[in-house]
Amino acid sequence: MPAQDIRELRIVGFLCNWCSYGGADTAGVGRFTQPTDLRIIRVPCSGRIDPLFIVRSLLNGADGVLVSGCHPRDCHYAEGNFYARRRLELLKRFLPVTGIDARRFEYTWVSASEGQRWQHVVTEFTHRIHELGPAPSFNPMSEVDWNALALQAAQGQGCPCHG
Amino acid sequence: MSQLDDLKSAIKDRLGELECVIGWEQGYDALHATPLFIRTEADLDRLVIGPLAVHNLATYLTAYKGKKIGVVVKGCDSRSVIELVNENLVNRDDIVVFGLCCDGVVSQPKIRAALPADPGFVESVTIGTDELKITVAGQTVTLKKSDVLADKCRVCQHPNAIIADVLIGTKQNPAGANSLACQEEFEAKSDAEKLAFWQETMSRCIRCYACRNACPMCVCRDYCIATSRDPLWLSQDNSPAENMMFQMVHVSHLAGRCTECGECERACPVDIPLMLLRRYMNKQVKDVFEHQAGTALDQTPPLFTFKVEEERIHERGW
Known part of the structure; x- marks a missing residue:
C-alpha cells in the first residue's frame, strides 16, 4: 500500500496541547480507528490560533481545516479559548463572502479524556470534506499552463512535482 | 458658505x-x-x-x-x-x-463613469444643492448629486x-x-461565483498597500505583518491567492474595529470593491456581538474581550 493514498485529501488540524491533542492521543491509545487525512499541528492553546492560520491553510490548498481546543471554562490558561471562540466564530461566519466554502472549516471542543468524541469528530469532518471533494484552487492554472504541463509529460520529462 | x-x-x-x-x-x-x-x-x-x-x-x-x-x-x-x-x-x-x-x-469613480469622456483636467466645479456642474475643456456637464454620491x-x-x-x-x-443593492446582490451569489469574482478581481491587485495606508485603523505602519520577512506571512508572489491573503489580513485585523469609512476602496488604484468584504464582516460583528465600531465612547472592541456565556455563539452539533 502506498504511503500516501491518492484518495486522501489534505485536512489541517490545529489542536491545543492540553485537551484536544491529548484527546487525539487517547483515541490512539484506545486504538479507535479513524480516517488518516488529518495532519495535526499542535499549538499551546486554542487562543494561540490566529484565524489567519486557517485562511493561510485554505488559500495554500488545504481541503479542510479543523480546530479543536479545551471546552469553554476548561482552558489550561483559564481564558484562551474564550477569545478563540469569538475569533473562530467570526471567521466561520466571514468565509462565505470570500467564496471559500465555510463547511471546509470547523471548530470544536474535545477534552483529553474524550477519545471517542475525537474519533467521532475526525470521522464526521473527514466525511464531510470527502463529500465536498478537493478544494478549488485560488490560483487556477490556465489552459496554457495545463497544455505546457501535458506537453512536458508527453516528452517524458514528467511533471515538476514528481520529477 | x-x-x-x-x-x-x-x-x-x-x-x-x-x-x-x-x-x-x-x-x-x-x-x-x-x-x-x-x-x-x-x-x-x-x-x-x-x-x-x-x-x-x-x-x-x-x-x-x-x-x-x-x-x-x-x-x-x-x-x-x-x-x-x-x-x-x-x-x-x-x-x-x-x-x-x-x-x-x-465618489470619483462614479463621476468618471458619468462624464462623457475621461475628464483629464477639470477647470471648475460648481456645487449646487442637488447637482454638480463640472467644466472640462470648455464644456459644462451637469451631474445629479444623488447619482454620484459615494456608496457609504x-x-x-x-x-x-x-x-x-x-x-x-x-x-x-x-x-x-x-443596505446596498450591490452588497446584497454579491452576497446572494454562490460560493463558486464569489470565488471566480475574487480570483478575477484579486488578479488586478498590484499590492500597493494603498488600502492599508489610507485606513485610519491600520496603525502598525512599519510593523505590518504583510511586509515583514520574519514571520513571512505573504510572499512577494503577486498571485490572486497572495493578494487575497493580504485582504484577509486587513479584514481580520479590523474585525470589530472597522468604522466603514470606505477609505480602502477609495484609495484603491484598480477599483477593487474592498468594501464588500468590510461590510460583510461588520454585519457579522453586529449580529454576533451587537457592536458597531466607533459609535460610542468607552466601547471595547469585541475581540479584545469575551463573555463566559456567549448568548449568540452556539456550538454546532457534533
Whole structure:
C-alpha cells in the first residue's frame, strides 16, 4: 500500500496541547480507528490560533481545516479559548463572502479524556470534506499552463512535482 | 458658505494652542480635494469643505500622537476618531475635533463613469444643492448629486459628527436605506461565483498597500505583518491567492474595529470593491456581538474581550 493514498485529501488540524491533542492521543491509545487525512499541528492553546492560520491553510490548498481546543471554562490558561471562540466564530461566519466554502472549516471542543468524541469528530469532518471533494484552487492554472504541463509529460520529462 | 466661515472662525479661535489643524484644500484640479495642514491663519484661506472633501483625516491622527492637533471630521470620520480614542491609540485630550454635519460626499469613480469622456483636467466645479456642474475643456456637464454620491453615504446612519468639540452646520438626517443593492446582490451569489469574482478581481491587485495606508485603523505602519520577512506571512508572489491573503489580513485585523469609512476602496488604484468584504464582516460583528465600531465612547472592541456565556455563539452539533 502506498504511503500516501491518492484518495486522501489534505485536512489541517490545529489542536491545543492540553485537551484536544491529548484527546487525539487517547483515541490512539484506545486504538479507535479513524480516517488518516488529518495532519495535526499542535499549538499551546486554542487562543494561540490566529484565524489567519486557517485562511493561510485554505488559500495554500488545504481541503479542510479543523480546530479543536479545551471546552469553554476548561482552558489550561483559564481564558484562551474564550477569545478563540469569538475569533473562530467570526471567521466561520466571514468565509462565505470570500467564496471559500465555510463547511471546509470547523471548530470544536474535545477534552483529553474524550477519545471517542475525537474519533467521532475526525470521522464526521473527514466525511464531510470527502463529500465536498478537493478544494478549488485560488490560483487556477490556465489552459496554457495545463497544455505546457501535458506537453512536458508527453516528452517524458514528467511533471515538476514528481520529477 | 456660512458653514465654511463658521468652521474657519472656529479653527482660528483654537489654532494658537494647536500644532496644526488638518482639513482639506483644492487638489490638482477643481474636482479633487487634498488634505491641508493648517499651521497659520494664512493657510485658512485655502480650506474647503463640501462633497469633494472625501478623505478621512482621522488617518493622520496617530502620526501626531503626543502633540496637540485639531482635525476636521465628517460624521463617518468621527467614528474613526472615537475608535482610535477607545483603543488608546490617540489621547482624547490631545485632539480638538471640528465636527461637520455632512450631506454626503461624491465618489470619483462614479463621476468618471458619468462624464462623457475621461475628464483629464477639470477647470471648475460648481456645487449646487442637488447637482454638480463640472467644466472640462470648455464644456459644462451637469451631474445629479444623488447619482454620484459615494456608496457609504447612501446608507449613512451618522451624517453628523458623533464626537466634536465644535459642531458646525445644521444637523442632517440619516439615510433611509440601510443596505446596498450591490452588497446584497454579491452576497446572494454562490460560493463558486464569489470565488471566480475574487480570483478575477484579486488578479488586478498590484499590492500597493494603498488600502492599508489610507485606513485610519491600520496603525502598525512599519510593523505590518504583510511586509515583514520574519514571520513571512505573504510572499512577494503577486498571485490572486497572495493578494487575497493580504485582504484577509486587513479584514481580520479590523474585525470589530472597522468604522466603514470606505477609505480602502477609495484609495484603491484598480477599483477593487474592498468594501464588500468590510461590510460583510461588520454585519457579522453586529449580529454576533451587537457592536458597531466607533459609535460610542468607552466601547471595547469585541475581540479584545469575551463573555463566559456567549448568548449568540452556539456550538454546532457534533
